[in-house]
């Protein structure tokens with residue numbers, strides 16, 4: 001059967017591909033260490049699980065409104081008010097099947113054939129594919145490593161054409177862990193306002209911020225910027241709820257209404273029980289969120305120091321999320337590989353350590369290591385990488 005043109009250029013998620021290969025090796029009995037994970041390794045906090053069980057027992061197992069339960073939207077409104085002093089109406093919020101689905105739905109309602117979306121590199125793997133699936137054209141702007149992988153106002157300006165519809169800002173970033181400062185966001189925001197470009201602000205890693213760094217939403221900086229921004233967020237990373245699939249978008253109510261109409265014909269609604277769990281996530285104690293953040297920060301500080309000791313690896317220290325994104329070009333060359341992709345493959349085959357090649361994120365000199373795994377495992381992985389380099393040189 002000939003498939004639609006729409007999917008012919010679709011590239012499967014690199015993150016999932018490497019995880020699949022690591023799993024395959026594990027199934028064959030190899031002791032593989034996977035550092036590809038894109039999800040917290042903690043259990044969902046118990047009170048959230050209990051809320052879902054209660055919802056089931058009380059019969060909340062039916063369709064809900066397409067855009068999400070009113071009670072959940074009310075909790076999200078409160079969360080924005082509490083965390084970011086942002087006021088949204090429930091009509092400005094849609095609950096989706098994860099932040100990924102919120103982004104997918106957004107691009108579907110936003111883009112006409114040929115509309116351009118500016119995507120800073122390194123990018124989260126799904127942005128370009130989602131833009132293309134909606135008929136849009138990804139326009140890449142290189143966040144240079146020397147600028148901590150962040151794009152500058154001049155770079156943004158230079159990428160704008162009359163077809164530019166939106167720009168994606170992902171801070172803290174997957175895969176780099178970098179965070180845009182308030183001043184940097186203001187400078188980028190001014191350009192978006194001047195050219196009437198929608199800002200898609202993916203804030204899914206908002207709660208995972210380390211050291212003196214601070215997460216600021218571009219929507220907080222002025223009423224004009226709030227009106228120009230769609231915030232994407234969710235409970236996956238903050239509350240360790242990746243499998244529950246609850247994310248949301250907040251912003252212009254006409255866009256949100258169109259997204260809700262589209263969702264009514266695609267998913268009908270996010271899972272009812274998961275929505276009750278998300279209500280508990282936001283209305284219940286937030287200590288587990290902070291405990292997980294602290295655990296990630298401790299791991300980052302330990303593992304970062306060890307990583308940069310490995311010959312050939314250099315790394316800008318991440319400020320948030322749970323990834324390290326070192327440059328491994330030198331390491332690949334020292335070990336006799338022409339590309340970082342080949343180096344990553346050899347690391348998996350020979351040292352049994354699974355990293356994700358940066359090529360999938362638009363940064364072919366880098367690799368992504370997730371530290372969403374225990375310190376013991378991380379330290380073992382670093383040891384294996386070190387040994388691999390010693391053996392190859």
Ligand code: PLP
Pocket residue numbers: 038097098099100101124170173174202204233234235236242245246247
């Ligand atoms: N945005 C970024 C940058 C991500 O890394 C992820 C998940 O890996 C998502 C969005 C999607 O999260 P969700 O699980 O809510 O779909």
